[in-house]
Amino acid sequence: MATPSxxxxxxxxxxxxxIGRAVARLLSRQGARVIISGRDESRGQDVAxxxxxxxxxxxLADAEDVRHLVAEAxxxxxxxxxxxxWELGPSARTTEPGFDAMVAVNFRGPFFLTAALAPKMAERGHGAIVNVSTMVAARGAAGMAAYGASKAALxxxxxxxxxxxxxxxxxxxAVALGPSRTEVTRSMGDMLDSLAAASPLGRANEPEEVAQVIAFLASERARPVTGTVLPVDAGRVSAL
Structure with a gap:
């Protein structure tokens, strides 16, 4: 059973x-028994x-994989x-496979994973779930229609x-992230810095910073907090 200690x-x-790796590192240091899920066997074993x-x-795009993950966890x-x-670009150029993948990974997978695990938490009388979303779930952004919609569903x-x-x-x-420096966003190049510069703090998130916020919401320190979507976007939401 989880306790403050x-x-x-x-x-x-x-x-x-x-961000997932940063969360795993932080929570393991705090004494958690960490289970890491992902597609890359080599990187996953490194984190483990x-x-x-x-x-x-x-x-998570594979329903059978989700069922297997529940059973093994x-x-x-x-x-x-x-x-x-994500598959970014104009809506007219969004591919059907890309659209389906965004819905599957960002919405359908978390739905069925939570639907399987949350009732067991409820039976034990405790538990915490933190969903990772994005500021474009609430803020319109050209080229991110399907991605933002899938996260709005989350x-x-x-x-x-x-x-x-x-x-x-x-x-x-949930946490709604602004521009964050990860291996995936590195491909955005200068676009990431331009997006970050529009926030009041004028900077992108570092994974370790986001991990601290997620760890807080997952902990007993956030016991009175539920149903909240917390912006972690360097103040971008305040500059609409």
């Missing part, structure tokens, strides 16, 4: 790199070795729905799950 067992999807945790290979006290996928799930599982002691929150 024992974070319990934490499952982190997309935990093989970037580094954190003393377990790696379970899973592609066992009892989970904290679920971090961090895995994400934010809607956050509120619904908070209402559904809150009476049993399970908290559900």
């Amino acid at each position: 024992d974070p319990g067992t934490v499952l982190i999807t997309g935990g093989t790199s970037g 070795t580094e954190t003393g945790g377990r790696f379970l290979r899973a592609d 066992g009892d989970v006290d904290v679920l971090i729905n961090n895995a994400g996928y 934010e809607a799930l956050t509120r619904s799950w908070a209402a559904e599982y809150g009476p049993a002691g399970v908290r559900v929150n």
Whole structure:
């Protein structure tokens, strides 16, 4: 059972790199038993070795992989729905496979993963779920229509799950990220810095900073907080 001094067992999807890896490192230092999920076996085993945790290979776009992940993970006290996928560009150029992948990884996978794990948390009377979203779920951005919509759906799930599982002691929150420096966003080049410069703080998130916020929402320190979508965007939401 998770307590303020024992974070319990934490499952982190997309935990093989970037923000997921930073969360795994931080929570393992705080005493959590970490389960890392992702598609890359080599990177996943590296994180597992580094954190003393377990790696379970899973592609959230694959329904069978999600079912297998649930079975292999066992009892989970904290679920971090961090895995994400994007295909950026004009709506007219969005491919059907890309659209389907965004819906599957950003929405359908977290839905069925949570639907399987949250009732078990509720039976034990405690648990926390943190969903990783984006500022473009609430703020229109050209070239990000399908991606933003898939994450907006995840934010809607956050509120619904908070209402559904809150009476049993399970908290559900989300973080809406602004520009963040990860292996994936490195390909954006100067575009990342331009987006970050538009925020009041004028800077991009570092993975370790985002991990601190996620760890807080997952912990007993955030016990009164549920159903919240917390902007982690260097103040960008205040500059609409």
